[in-house]
Amino acid sequence: MTAISGATGAMLIERAKKVLPGGVSRNTLLYDGPLRYVRHGKGCKVVDVDGREYIDFANNVAAHIHGHAYGPIVRAVTDQLQRGTAFTMATEAEVRFAEHLCSRSAAFEKIRFVNSGTEAVMAGMKAARAYTGRPKIAKVEGSYHGTYDFAEVSQGSRPEDWGEADHPVAVPLAEGTPPAVTDNMVVLPFNDAEKAIAILDAHRHEIACILVDPVPHRIGMMPVSRTFTKAMRHWADRNGALLMFDEVITFRNGYGGVQEDLGVRPDLTSLGKMIGGGFPVGALAGRDEVMAVFAQGEKGLRLPLAGTFSANPVTMTAGFVAMSLFGPESVAQLNRLGDYARISIAEAIRAADVPACVCGAGSLLRLHLKDKPPRNYREAYPSAKEKKAMGALIAALYDRGVMLIHTGSAALSTPMGRDEIDRLCSAVHGSLVSIRPLLED
Numbered sequence: 001m002t003a004i005s006g007a008t009g010a011m012l013i014e015r016a017k018k019v020l021p022g023g024v025s026r027n028t029l030l031y032d033g034p035l036r037y038v039r040h041g042k043g044c045k046v047v048d049v050d051g052r053e054y055i056d057f058a059n060n061v062a063a064h065i066h067g068h069a070y071g072p073i074v075r076a077v078t079d080q081l082q083r084g085t086a087f088t089m090a091t092e093a094e095v096r097f098a099e100h101l102c103s104r105s106a107a108f109e110k111i112r113f114v115n116s117g118t119e120a121v122m123a124g125m126k127a128a129r130a131y132t133g134r135p136k137i138a139k140v141e142g143s144y145h146g147t148y149d150f151a152e153v154s155q156g157s158r159p160e161d162w163g164e165a166d167h168p169v170a171v172p173l174a175e176g177t178p179p180a181v182t183d184n185m186v187v188l189p190f191n192d193a194e195k196a197i198a199i200l201d202a203h204r205h206e207i208a209c210i211l212v213d214p215v216p217h218r219i220g221m222m223p224v225s226r227t228f229t230k231a232m233r234h235w236a237d238r239n240g241a242l243l244m245f246d247e248v249i250t251f252r253n254g255y256g257g258v259q260e261d262l263g264v265r266p267d268l269t270s271l272g273k274m275i276g277g278g279f280p281v282g283a284l285a286g287r288d289e290v291m292a293v294f295a296q297g298e299k300g301l302r303l304p305l306a307g308t309f310s311a312n313p314v315t316m317t318a319g320f321v322a323m324s325l326f327g328p329e330s331v332a333q334l335n336r337l338g339d340y341a342r343i344s345i346a347e348a349i350r351a352a353d354v355p356a357c358v359c360g361a362g363s364l365l366r367l368h369l370k371d372k373p374p375r376n377y378r379e380a381y382p383s384a385k386e387k388k389a390m391g392a393l394i395a396a397l398y399d400r401g402v403m404l405i406h407t408g409s410a411a412l413s414t415p416m417g418r419d420e421i422d423r424l425c426s427a428v429h430g431s432l433v434s435i436r437p438l439l440e441d
Helices: 009-019 071-081 092-103 117-132 179-183 193-201 226-239 288-294 313-324 328-352 384-399 418-439
Strands: 038-042 045-048 053-056 110-114 136-140 185-188 207-212 242-246 268-272 282-286 357-361 364-368 409-411
Touching (some): 092 313, 117 288, 179 185, 185 193, 193 226, 282 288, 328 364, 328 418, 384 418
Parallel strands (some): 136 207, 242 268
Antiparallel strands (some): 038 045, 357 364, 364 409
16 A cells, blocks of 8 residues: 555545544644645655645644654654564663653652643643642643643633723633633733732632743743743742742753743753654653652542553654754754844835844744734734735745745744745745735725
8 A cells, every 4th residue: 555645735635634633633823824745744844645845844833853764763753663663661762762861850850651632641640730739720821831721711811801901801612611621720810920920819728730831832922931930940949839830832942941041940841843853742740749649649649640652662762763863063053043033024024115024042942023022912913914924924934935834833943944934034025025915905
């Protein structure tokens, strides 16, 4: 049986609609344009089934740090495949990778592997509840932490239901979410320590954990402030709660993650995406005392956590190679490229003379069709006009051979250099000019 049928993108769309709800298994692939199907990728380039080539700034939503079909990973995984893919036994590959990740951060005293960032956040929330004996989790309004019911709360709230800025309402994402879910979530405004603490104080004896993404993509990719994180750390310490960072996306921005530059040490950290070397992965790392909820104690397990494919040797091998070859120098080099990209895109925006801006940090960036960088979820929330224009912008960039995450975001990879960034900026300029009429009143 051949892997490639020779079908065109249009043919595959019609086939997909007959067997997949909405034609996809991931809504992140959808935008106001045609669904595209990849044929192959190498380095920072991908080619679709219709033969068109793109520079890939999406990198499977920040999951690839070395681009596609990275030679060292391909060779290591190929070798592992000859010896098996998953077992009802532990493997040395898991131990070796755990040792490596724990060596990257003093906050990682122990680590548990799972299969996705969603599972890692879920495990962290459950660990916080098990450790503290408390039911409630506090999270920032608009922040994305995967598809766990509790994590989804106020991820997609809208002006008509999000409530007052001083006291955001806990809004479910999916229809049919039980009321008990929102009852046990506390929603905080981003980067406003005073307002956040006032909300936390009202639940001081119920909160197990405060969950923070240091550079929240859905909020607009504005970095969290040191003032905010220090305030959350101080509040948690005074009130017997835990502080958890979601570094599923942001771990790429520092050898030990963004947290190494924030001046605070979280109790728990969720990881995922790039640490899998292109394979499904998640991990929860943290203080030994907290992570002990997963271990067998005198009274049994406080928090059972299993997964058929968790820590499988293929992912562990790919992840170890990917992270071993993404050391401090590589991190710094890619972050410098991110600085160059944001500066160059800002110049392209000025030249295009459209209401737009660029945000981000490290090797991450995001375009907004707004005059000023948004400071929180409410300011980042796109109007109907902006949403339509962003869809047109993404399509225009595809036409110019550039692929972004469909929110207008980019995640750089190590095969990239200034030439790729210059091509991105040229495409951004031309695309912004082409959609200017959509942004005019």
